Amino acid sequence: MRARSETLLPATEASRARAITWVLAALNSIEILIQQLAEIDLFHEGEAWAKLRRPGVEEAVKHRLAELVAWLGNREYLEGSFTAGDLMMTTVLRVLRHTEAAGLSHRVRGQRVAASITEWLTIPPPGPCRVGAGSDGNT
DSSP states (O other): OOOOOOOOSSSHHHHHHHHHHHHHHHHIIIIIHHHHHHHHHHHHHTTTHHHHHHHHHHHHHHHHHHHHHHHHOSSSSSSSSSHHHHHHHHHGGGOOOOOOOGOOOOHHHTTTHHHHHHHHHHSSOOOOOTOOOOOTOOO
């Protein structure tokens, strides 16, 4: 039997559970709000209901990000080492690259997670994808 790598999911039960908990937190506590903001900004900009809804969603996102920043404090990672939780969190936070909320990174600068967040935030989104296109763009 091949040994499992401990790179993203630690071997100890408690550490593994914490890494999985951070994956779930990224998806169920952070991403839900971030996706609402992205939907308003990217698909409904200019619509009357979106103009009314956006301030509340933005405030909720800022609140969640403030909690995340508070947890990180001076840590390099969400837990003792880089795990799947850090990977998922940076991926979720990348959705914010179109907003001023991307300024989160300046509050946690110097930490590896923050560096990953900053790097992901500066990568432009991919161009349009054509269904059925091959890797060279041809069908």
